[in-house]
Amino acid sequence: MSARVSRRRFVVGSLSLPAAALSGSAVVEGAAARTMLASRAARRDPSFGNWRAVRAQFRLDPKLTHFAAFILASHPKPVRRSIAKHRAALDADPYTYESTSAFGREQEVASAAAAYLGTDPELIALTGSTTMGLGLAYRTFRLKAGDEVLTTEHDHYSTHEALRLRARADGVTVRKVRLYPPNTPEVATVDGVVDALRRAITPRTRLIAITWVHSSSGVKLPVRSIADEIRFVNAGRSHDQRITLIVDGVHALGAEAFQVEELGCDVFVAGCHKWLWGPRGTGLVWAKPAAWERMSPVIPSFDPRVYAAWMGGTTPNAPPGPTMTPGGFHAFEHRWALPAAFAFHRAIGPERIARRTLALSNRLREAVAEVPGLDLRSPGGALGSGVVCLEVAGRSPYAVVGALRSRFGIVASVTPYAVHLVRVGTSCLNTRREVDKLVKALASLR
Numbered sequence: 001m002s003a004r005v006s007r008r009r010f011v012v013g014s015l016s017l018p019a020a021a022l023s024g025s026a027v028v029e030g031a032a033a034r035t036m037l038a039s040r041a042a043r044r045d046p047s048f049g050n051w052r053a054v055r056a057q058f059r060l061d062p063k064l065t066h067f068a069a070f071i072l073a074s075h076p077k078p079v080r081r082s083i084a085k086h087r088a089a090l091d092a093d094p095y096t097y098e099s100t101s102a103f104g105r106e107q108e109v110a111s112a113a114a115a116y117l118g119t120d121p122e123l124i125a126l127t128g129s130t131t132m133g134l135g136l137a138y139r140t141f142r143l144k145a146g147d148e149v150l151t152t153e154h155d156h157y158s159t160h161e162a163l164r165l166r167a168r169a170d171g172v173t174v175r176k177v178r179l180y181p182p183n184t185p186e187v188a189t190v191d192g193v194v195d196a197l198r199r200a201i202t203p204r205t206r207l208i209a210i211t212w213v214h215s216s217s218g219v220k221l222p223v224r225s226i227a228d229e230i231r232f233v234n235a236g237r238s239h240d241q242r243i244t245l246i247v248d249g250v251h252a253l254g255a256e257a258f259q260v261e262e263l264g265c266d267v268f269v270a271g272c273h274k275w276l277w278g279p280r281g282t283g284l285v286w287a288k289p290a291a292w293e294r295m296s297p298v299i300p301s302f303d304p305r306v307y308a309a310w311m312g313g314t315t316p317n318a319p320p321g322p323t324m325t326p327g328g329f330h331a332f333e334h335r336w337a338l339p340a341a342f343a344f345h346r347a348i349g350p351e352r353i354a355r356r357t358l359a360l361s362n363r364l365r366e367a368v369a370e371v372p373g374l375d376l377r378s379p380g381g382a383l384g385s386g387v388v389c390l391e392v393a394g395r396s397p398y399a400v401v402g403a404l405r406s407r408f409g410i411v412a413s414v415t416p417y418a419v420h421l422v423r424v425g426t427s428c429l430n431t432r433r434e435v436d437k438l439v440k441a442l443a444s445l446r
Contacts, residue, residue, distance in 0.1 A: 045347035051356065054348055055429050058277075065434050068413040070251070070386065070425035073277040078344045082337035083279060090333060098332060103304050105336045110321060112339035113284055116346065117268075118259030122319030123292065126335065127283040127326065130250040131158040133269035136324065137246055137285060138162040140295040143206055145171030150200055151209040153178045154185075154216055157416075159209055159248060175200065182419055185217035185389070186379050193383075194225050201233060207244050213251035216417040218361075218378030218387035220256075223247055227264025244291055250274055250283075255357050255386045255427075257350040266291040275357075275386070275427070278341035279334035285324065292320035302327030353428045357386040360426035360435055364388050367439040373446035374439075377421050389421040392445050397422045400445055408441040 057076040089097045110121035127133040177200035180188035234242040246267040254276030267287040272278030305318035373393040397414045404410040
């Protein structure tokens with residue numbers, strides 16, 4: 001049997017089978033079904049009423065104090081179980097399990113993400129990471145030579161490199177604006193950030209690329225205020241000259257409580273394997289319909305509607321999210337376990353997680369500010385996040401992080417940027433006692 005015939009049977013079967021057969025469970029569609037799914041997922045689990053019970057869902061080494069777990073997630077118990085279930089089914093009969101359930105399970109993942117984010121599943125593309133999502137968004141957004149993309153000096157390598165590659169390909173201009181002093185990010189203010197970005201906009205600016213929470217400093221940008229400013233600028237422009245706002249939200253997804261359509265951006269990109277504790281190797285891109293219309297797929301989708309159009313020699317007519325989701329064979333046991341991560345967060349309560357995360361980071365900032373020789377490099381207030389950066393007088397960040405691990409069993413990290421700082425993430429899995437232990441250890445290293 002040829003590969004094409006085999007794949008044809010898969011697609012035709014996927015299009016003709018009922019949703020329950022496609023997914024292995026009931027996958028319902030439409031607005032009413034999404035509302036039902038959101039309601040079901042929103043039920044808080046009383047067994048997670050205290051943070052010790054939440055922490056018990058993880059296999060983090062109890063001999064260590066973890067302040068870098070936000071970089072790559074440890075899988076909580078519900079996610080581990082879901083991964084194991086899909087892996088066992090794929091190991092037992094990979095062809096049948098994949099060919100009869102892939103379409104439905106992809107829909108299930110998008111629906112779970114949509115329920116968590118407060119949006120429509122058809123507007124969500126599934127990816128493998130933030131970097132993949134940024135590459136897809138920046139490389140496929142329709143721009144012409146001479147158009148300008150505005151980003152910041154503070155963004156991550158993945159944004160800067162994706163934009164450099166885009167500029168090299170078709171003559172798009174990329175400019176970087178400084179929103180706050182790179183050596184003293186703790187002095188950043190909402191008005192200062194918004195004013196700096198507004199002043200940098202030119203008549204040729206068509207795209208603004210920012211990161212919600214800077215992993216270089218812990219600065220949390222006022223995305224809603226920035227979006228409002230861009231909307232004001234766009235009011236005086238023709239449709240084809242309007243600015244689109246793309247946000248890297250990876251260090252906010254799972255740490256901040258928000259609904260994506262209320263955030264104000266046009267495109268939201270994030271990996272799901274950091275603060276959300278999702279399966280490693282998962283991510284998503286959400287965009288407004290008008291923004292999706294300005295992006296074109298570069299990797300063929302395996303959505304059956306797109307595949308069937310190819311076989312029938314017609315133009316695909318599938319929703320933008322599935323159309324932009326890269327096809328091919330993936331680590332399906334991880335992708336299909338992503339709904340468990342969204343459900344786990346919903347069971348704990350996103351608002352509760354956000355309050356706990358910020359309370360611990362505020363406790364850390366306040367304590368560090370009182371210790372001579374410890375220099376805080378992250379702002380608080382409206383720009384404060386779960387990421388806190390600092391310096392220890394006279395010590396290199398790498399030496400500090402090494403000493404924290406070897407002498408105190410504390411896991412921290414160094415910012416992977418030109419300016420190196422000690423970086424910690426106060427996840428809601430941490431405790432006040434652990435924060436105090438960290439400050440005491442840092443003080444002893446002066």
